[in-house]
Amino acid sequence: MASGVxxxxxxxxxxxxxxxxxxxxxISHPMESGQRKDGDGNAIPRSIINRFTxxxxxxxxxxxxxEPAISTNPYFQFxxxxxxxxxxxxxxxxxxxxxxEETKSIKIG
Amino acid sequence: xxLTRRKLLAIGASTxxxxxxxxxxxYASLTDDAVAAFTGGAATGEGAITITAPxxxxxxxxxxxxxxxxxxxAITLFADGNPTPAVATFKFGPLSASRSASTRxxxxxxxxxxxxxKMEDGSFQMAKANVKVTIGGCGG
Numbered sequence: 001m002a003s004g005v006x007x008x009x010x011x012x013x014x015x016x017x018x019x020x021x022x023x024x025x026x027i028s029h030p031m032e033s034g035q036r037k038d039g040d041g042n043a044i045p046r047s048i049i050n051r052f053t054x055x056x057x058x059x060x061x062x063x064x065x066x067e068p069a070i071s072t073n074p075y076f077q078f079x080x081x082x083x084x085x086x087x088x089x090x091x092x093x094x095x096x097x098x099x100x101e102e103t104k105s106i107k108i109g
Numbered sequence: 110x111x112l113t114r115r116k117l118l119a120i121g122a123s124t125x126x127x128x129x130x131x132x133x134x135x136y137a138s139l140t141d142d143a144v145a146a147f148t149g150g151a152a153t154g155e156g157a158i159t160i161t162a163p164x165x166x167x168x169x170x171x172x173x174x175x176x177x178x179x180x181x182x183a184i185t186l187f188a189d190g191n192p193t194p195a196v197a198t199f200k201f202g203p204l205s206a207s208r209s210a211s212t213r214x215x216x217x218x219x220x221x222x223x224x225x226x227k228m229e230d231g232s233f234q235m236a237k238a239n240v241k242v243t244i245g246g247c248g249g
Contacts, residue, residue, distance in 0.1 A: 020206040033215065035192055060202025062210065069188055069196040071171040071213040071246075078199075079206035 005029050009090055011104040015082045023054070023061075026075045027092050027100060033068035049074060049100075051093040057086040082106055140189035144225055144235070147185050153225060153235035158184070160224045162238040166216060169246030175211030178226035178234060184210070190220025215246035 010024040027049065034046030048068055054061040061080045080088075085108045092100040144153075161175035176184050176199070186196040199210045216222070219241045226234045 055202075056204050059204050061204045062202060063200040064210075064212075065198040065200075067195045067197060068193065069191050069215045071215055075213050076210060077175075077212070078210040081204050081206045083204070 007102040140194040158234040169242040177209035181226040187223040
């Protein structure tokens, strides 16, 4: 279990209907690649976040499959269309089965 | 044959060049296989996809990379010098605006970053960017 995992997401508070907004997400996670060795020469087992999804009112925005080549504290920036007021739901899936969630609401105005 | 200083230098330079070429392509065939698995062996076009990466990355642990392919349904990133070439796959949903994304990746050594996009009509687009890495990011 990776400790101290904390998602951080930047979404504008308001947008015009149909407007394109930029979303930035970052989650603190060591993303242990499985390639590194400890002091005794034993391989450190892989422990990464393997999937990240974003939904807006239940409709998919982006679905990312992560491999060990993604850096520590995985960061993603992408663009989304906002057709109406609602909630963005961000979900990260860890190798160990943990699921981290974050929700941001956006208003039209 | 008389071995002059000039000839010796030339020989040294050519062996170094050969060594560096073979070193760079050690994992490249893995990437070709991975790209073929993603495209199903279909030919890839060029032009409708752009990849944004620094020419020189001082730290291979976090290299900012962005891809932009208007009309793509999925984009996969590969790094042909890493022990495993796959980096990430972005699948775009109906509410995705520009079919672009950026992230930070690990690069073990100086290499090409390859982006392959699957377009809405089922064709594939490919782009490459060479990144020089000063300090590798695999902790090997």
